[in-house]
Amino acid sequence: MKHAGVVAVGVLAAILVLAGPAKSLFTDTALSENNGISSGEFDIAISKDGSKFYNDAKLFEFSDLKPGEERTFSFYVKNRGDVDVSRLTMTLYIRDLEEGTMSPAEKAVDNTTDVGELSGYLIVKELRVYLGRVSWTVDSVRGRSLKELGGKGVSLIDKPLREGERLRVTMTVEFSKEAGNECQTDRVLVNMKLSAEQ
Numbered sequence: 001m002k003h004a005g006v007v008a009v010g011v012l013a014a015i016l017v018l019a020g021p022a023k024s025l026f027t028d029t030a031l032s033e034n035n036g037i038s039s040g041e042f043d044i045a046i047s048k049d050g051s052k053f054y055n056d057a058k059l060f061e062f063s064d065l066k067p068g069e070e071r072t073f074s075f076y077v078k079n080r081g082d083v084d085v086s087r088l089t090m091t092l093y094i095r096d097l098e099e100g101t102m103s104p105a106e107k108a109v110d111n112t113t114d115v116g117e118l119s120g121y122l123i124v125k126e127l128r129v130y131l132g133r134v135s136w137t138v139d140s141v142r143g144r145s146l147k148e149l150g151g152k153g154v155s156l157i158d159k160p161l162r163e164g165e166r167l168r169v170t171m172t173v174e175f176s177k178e179a180g181n182e183c184q185t186d187r188v189l190v191n192m193k194l195s196a197e198q
């Protein structure tokens, strides 16, 4: 790859966020799509705990969130190729679903039975990246809802991720206290794509 231009590698991960009172358990219903593309020497991979790395992985599932609560999830990204990665972009893809039958309380305030409302009330409190001994926050996402961030690329690094290096990302999301009954038992499916460029 001489005049390298841009090589993009996608890593897809699925995160599932659930809200509302405990009902049945939603086990392993999240998708984990297999959209990884890799070229021989340029390869990033993702891991939940930093031990084994994959081209796609389900990262987390949060259930029974109540307004005012927050959750943090983290994951690792590794450059397992032998070419430095100079740009790493995270894009979230959001799907809002209604889960099961609406309670009377939800029904009273929610007239869209096929689209959930939850992602508009899931607010990013912090997105932090750790690389070696340093860490930094990605301030452009702070205070924004997952709904607002959906489909928008967020740049994670401003220094190269070198061959063999890995970084850790943590993201804290709060379920806004302003959420009302329209969010009860709603569900958000989050697909996350990480794109690396040489």
Ligand SMILES: [Ca+2]
Pocket: 098, 110, 111, 112, 113, 114, 115, 116, 117
């Ligand atoms: Ca709805």
Ligand SMILES: [Ca+2]
Pocket: 098, 106, 110, 115, 116, 117, 181, 182, 183, 184, 186
């Ligand atoms: Ca709803």
